[in-house]
Amino acid sequence: MLKQIRDGDWISLVLWLFRAVVILLVLYGTVAKLFFGVGNAYSGRDWANFFISGLSQGSLYALIALGYTLVYGVLFMINFAHGEFFMSGTLTATVFVALPLSASGFLDRTPIIGMMLILITAMSVSMGVALLTERVAYRPLRRAPRLVPLITAIGASFFWQYYFRGLFGSSLIPFPELQVLQGRYTILGVEILKTRAVVIVASLIMLVGLYFFVMRTKTGKAIRAVAEDKDVAALMGIDVDRTIAITFATGAAMAGAAGVLYGLVFRQVVFSMGFVPGIKAFTAAVLGGIGSIPGAALGGLFLGIFEAIGPPLFLEGLGIPGGHQLKDVIAFTMLVLVLIFRPQGIIGERLAEKKA
Amino acid sequence: MAQFDVRETMRLGLLAGVVAVTVSMVGMVESFNQRDVITRYLTLGQLLLFTAPVVAGFLTVKRAGDRSWRALPNGALAGLFAALPIFALLLLTLAVPTIRQQLVNVSPTLIRILTFDNGQLVGGLLMMAAMGGLGLLGAVVYVVPDRISDPISLAVGWTLLVGLLSEVLLNVLRPLLSREVVRFLFGTRGIQWQTAVIIFLILAIAVFLWRNGGRTYYQRIPRQVLHWLALALAILIVWIPRDFSWLPPSINPLWIKIGLTLIPLILEALLFFSTRSATQPALVKSITDNQLGRARLASRYLIVLLILPAILGVYLTEVVDNIGLFILMGLGLNIVVGFAGLLDLGYVAFFAIGAYVTGILTSTGPLGVAGLSFWVALPIAVAASTVSGLILGIPVLRMRGDYLAIVTLGFGEIIRVLAVSDLLKPYIGGAQGVLQIPKPVLFGFTILQPQHFYYIILAGVFLALFIAGRLRDARLGRQWMAMREDEDVAEAMGIHLVNTKLLAFGIGAAFSGLAGSIFAARLGSIFPHSFALLISINVLSLIIVGGMGSLPGVVVGALVLVGLPELLREFAEYRLLLYGALLIAMMVRRPEGLWPSPVRRRELHAEDDLAMQEPA
Known part of the structure; x- marks a missing residue:
């Protein structure tokens, strides 16, 4: 660092100062909170609750982040519309499956089959939307300059948001409550909302499943080959277009599933629900090292927990009022910091500047 | 002769139909239906809906590249395919009358628009016939020689645009025209059909003449004349009586009109005499003719821009x-x-x-x-x-x-x-x-x-x-x-x-x-x-x-x-x-x-x- 300053590289200096200030602020807030008791007093159980809610939120981020990571892996592009894949499946499944099933009592009589139906609908609608987007907005532009597919992705994102708003209206739609999932489990003396527990477990199962899909199946091997080098993969007899489409569909299926879990936790869905989780999940993917599946999972969990514990911990410690409003600021600041200082992420499987 | 691929026709037709159903289901057709393009005859919603089969018919024939009359049935076929998704939507509303609980924009009004007020089955068949006809129309546009179809389609496009923006036009023209003329030209919303016909005829003839020799005549007119014409037009716009109530009371609108007339005229005069004299000022010498022409053209726009708020x-x-x-x-x-x-x-x-x-x-x-x-x-x-x-x-x-x-x-x-x-x-x-x-x-x-x-x-x-x-x-x-x-x-x-x-x-x-x-x-x-x-x-x-x-x-x-x-x-x-x-x-x-x-x-x-x- 000293050498950089001597060389007159003031940009590095400014960036280092920026990082130092942020870290100092976080440390100061934490110390003030923990040792001097600034702000509200929280019990150990409160902290456990923050942690658990962060964990369940984080596992949703992880599921969505997979889509970013997979697509980035094969195409080196940020699929800005991924948040909309998440929204489309959930919204459709809620309106056409979950609400009617819940009204007829089917969902409470056979919750497992009901949830399966909801999940399958959400995942297939998300996949359909993803395949359509890929075909229309991305495939024709595969050889275009890098900014071009990003712009179409932004276009696709807004198109889908307002398309579904047109279909289902702009009001909040309630997601049905399952009787089985009311109440709490007590694990090791900590009470956990049943929905949160289900979300965490379901996400873990899906993450592991996806990992095996990519690592152990032939299709997964094709995806990895295309990610490595499209031209050589084509020479090896892999249908590149089809593999890319499968990649999109896989990511979208995970997003669709995440959407249903989101509905379970937050109990309402709306056309604009995809945007913020989408950006957060992207942050998670970058945090973990974009292109890496375990990275996406780790990044998601880390971001969720950090976001849940941050406001009560260091924002209150700094004496900032209304800390929970600034959750998004924490996530975005983290995104900026990671992209500046460690663009390869925690796992760092791939260099961020590798060009397509 | 080119071969027609029925699957391609079907693909294009269905695609157009899906687009039409999509715009209907998100509510665009219904809300655009409140805006008349041509009073009582055509609304923006209908325009939106009916553009799809025309485009499908046109593209089907164009893809095959066949300009003979034998191509026409394919256009109609594409139009019919385009009607299928709409028909399916209508059947869905028959089978599930409560569908509006899910799809908030599939309203009775929409169904009335899609069936011409005739109930799902009869109306659906009517819609199919209409779409087939429009597909045929699209094919005709391609089959007819460009010499004829270009002026017509351009004129139709501009007429529709004028109809769409009739509110703006009405706002600008109302102070200028007598109430009877306004009522003859404009409906409550959109233009009257007479206006549409007049605009269409003028445009079609103008484009036809332009394409068939008009352009060469135009190019023979000296630039100077065009510049003066443009100036005359700009000054004419300045002098049309306007709403100046927003001006500060100390400024008389007449001064502004006189100023906007005299200043460009004086500038033109200066320019005229300076280019005539043997000893050209340095300023004029350094500017090429092309730049000068562009600056003069721009000054005409500037005059209009300066007076614009009084017009609008x-x-x-x-x-x-x-x-x-x-x-x-x-x-x-x-x-x-x-x-x-x-x-x-x-x-x-x-x-x-x-x-x-x-x-x-x-x-x-x-x-x-x-x-x-x-x-x-x-x-x-x-x-x-x-x-x-x-x-x-x-x-x-x-x-x-x-x-x-x-x-x-x-x-x-x-x-x-x-x-x-x-x-x-x-x-x-x-x-x-x-x-x-x-x-x-x-x-x-x-x-x-x-x-x-x-x-x-x-x-x-x-x-x-x-x-x-x-x-x-x-x-x-x-x-x-x-x-x-x-x-x-x-x-x-x-x-x-x-x-x-x-x-x-x-x-x-x-x-x-x-x-x-x-x-x-x-x-x-x-x-x-x-x-x-x-x-x-x-x-x-x-x-x-x-x-x-x-x-x-x-x-x-x-x-x-x-x-x-x-x-x-x-x-x-x-x-x-x-x-x-x-x-x-x-x-x-x-x-x-x-x-x-x-x-x-x-x-x-x-x-x-x-x-x-x-x-x-």
């Missing part, structure tokens, strides 16, 4: 003001995205900073700190935006392309969240915003009405156009473009990337700050929800649609993407849906934009040529 009236001037603000922002973002190639999605942040700085410095309410006048606050606001552009630019200096986009998006959101949060509430008012921002005062005259702001915005736009144009041709502009093409090569050529990038961010932000400052003064109060991400997307869309890196493109983009939705209020709800579709369509079909910069067009076409050669 309050409501339309307000629309134009909005367009102007978006042009200002577009010119700024065009520097960042179009010239320097840095995709900035948080651009609204600088608009917000400009607005908030102006608001806080000038407000007379509890949040105001200085009580400055607008004219002092304006440069401070612009400076504040520039500085924040530089500061936000530093962290993203080393990022490329897509990461930059996401991080700037994050910055925009951070600023918006901060503006709403309790943290900054004591300073900038949180969700309640900053109120009681006084109107600017100029020489003792309060700038109050949209017509007054029009001149401020016009001045701002001209200043911005001038600066952006000069920068583009300056060393800095060339550095930006070199950087846009390839950062590494640009650096190797000795371009200082850090400074160049920061200047792009700073100057781009300054334009946006200027727009924000005027925005704050115009509204008199600012709220954080005015600075949503959608504004950034709006500005980005307009420069992409206009043509990235092109200055006239920004103006065209703003007219189309801001002006049209403001005039057609039905669009408001579907604005972003259409922007999204438009962004994709532009990028796939016409990446250079509606009015591209010459350099960009050449580049993109060179790429096309290479792509064409590749498979060979």
Whole structure:
């Protein structure tokens, strides 16, 4: 660092100062909170609750982040519309499956089959939307300059948001409550909302499943080959277009599933629900090292927990009022910091500047 | 003779049908149906619905390339296929009458529109017949020789556009024409069918004559004559009686009319005599004829622009003001995205900073700190935006392309969240915003009405156009473009990337700050929800649609993407849906934009040529 300053590289200096200030602020807030008791007093159980809610939120981020990571892996592009894949499946499944099933009592009589139906609908609608987007907005532009597919992705994102708003209206739609999932489990003396527990477990199962899909199946091997080098993969007899489409569909299926879990936790869905989780999940993917599946999972969990514990911990410690409003600021600041200082992420499987 | 592929016909037809069903199900057909294009005969909703089979019929025949009458049934077939999805939707509403609980926009009104008020089955069959006929029409357009079909289709297109914008036209023409004439030409909404026929005939004949020899006659008319004609037209527009009630009482409108007539005439006279005399002044010598011609043409536009608020009236001037603000922002973002190639999605942040700085410095309410006048606050606001552009630019200096986009998006959101949060509430008012921002005062005259702001915005736009144009041709502009093409090569050529990038961010932000400052003064109060991400997307869309890196493109983009939705209020709800579709369509079909910069067009076409050669 000293050498950089001597060389007159003031940009590095400014960036280092920026990082130092942020870290100092976080440390100061934490110390003030923990040792001097600034702000509200929280019990150990409160902290456990923050942690658990962060964990369940984080596992949703992880599921969505997979889509970013997979697509980035094969195409080196940020699929800005991924948040909309998440929204489309959930919204459709809620309106056409979950609400009617819940009204007829089917969902409470056979919750497992009901949830399966909801999940399958959400995942297939998300996949359909993803395949359509890929075909229309991305495939024709595969050889275009890098900014071009990003712009179409932004276009696709807004198109889908307002398309579904047109279909289902702009009001909040309630997601049905399952009787089985009311109440709490007590694990090791900590009470956990049943929905949160289900979300965490379901996400873990899906993450592991996806990992095996990519690592152990032939299709997964094709995806990895295309990610490595499209031209050589084509020479090896892999249908590149089809593999890319499968990649999109896989990511979208995970997003669709995440959407249903989101509905379970937050109990309402709306056309604009995809945007913020989408950006957060992207942050998670970058945090973990974009292109890496375990990275996406780790990044998601880390971001969720950090976001849940941050406001009560260091924002209150700094004496900032209304800390929970600034959750998004924490996530975005983290995104900026990671992209500046460690663009390869925690796992760092791939260099961020590798060009397509 | 070309072979027809029935599967291709089916594919195109069904695609058109799906589009038609989509626009119906999201509610566009129903809400656009409230706007008549031709009174009692054609609504915008129907137009939207019926364009699909015409296009399907046209494309089917065009794909096969068959211009004989034998091609016609294929067009009709495509139209019939296009009706199938609509028919399916109608059957669905029969089978599940409660479908509206799920699909909120499948309303009885929509069904009435889709069935011509005849019940699902009969109406559905009618709809099929209509769609088949329209598909046939589309095929006819292709089969008929261009000599005939071009004037007709152009004239139809323009007639429909006039019908669509009839409200604007009515606003402008009402003070000029007697009530009977107005009633003859315009219905309650849209134009009367007589008007449509008249406009269509005039246009069709004009285009036909133009295509068949008119152009060569036109080219024989000396330039001088055209210049004088244009001037005469501009002066005529100045003298048409107008609404000048917004002028300060000390100014007589007559002086303005006389001034706008005499000044250009005197200039023309000076020019005329100076070019005649043997000893030409140095000024005239240094200007080429071409430049002179362009300047004279521009001066005609300027005359009309100066008198415009008096022609348009309050409501339309307000629309134009909005367009102007978006042009200002577009010119700024065009520097960042179009010239320097840095995709900035948080651009609204600088608009917000400009607005908030102006608001806080000038407000007379509890949040105001200085009580400055607008004219002092304006440069401070612009400076504040520039500085924040530089500061936000530093962290993203080393990022490329897509990461930059996401991080700037994050910055925009951070600023918006901060503006709403309790943290900054004591300073900038949180969700309640900053109120009681006084109107600017100029020489003792309060700038109050949209017509007054029009001149401020016009001045701002001209200043911005001038600066952006000069920068583009300056060393800095060339550095930006070199950087846009390839950062590494640009650096190797000795371009200082850090400074160049920061200047792009700073100057781009300054334009946006200027727009924000005027925005704050115009509204008199600012709220954080005015600075949503959608504004950034709006500005980005307009420069992409206009043509990235092109200055006239920004103006065209703003007219189309801001002006049209403001005039057609039905669009408001579907604005972003259409922007999204438009962004994709532009990028796939016409990446250079509606009015591209010459350099960009050449580049993109060179790429096309290479792509064409590749498979060979």
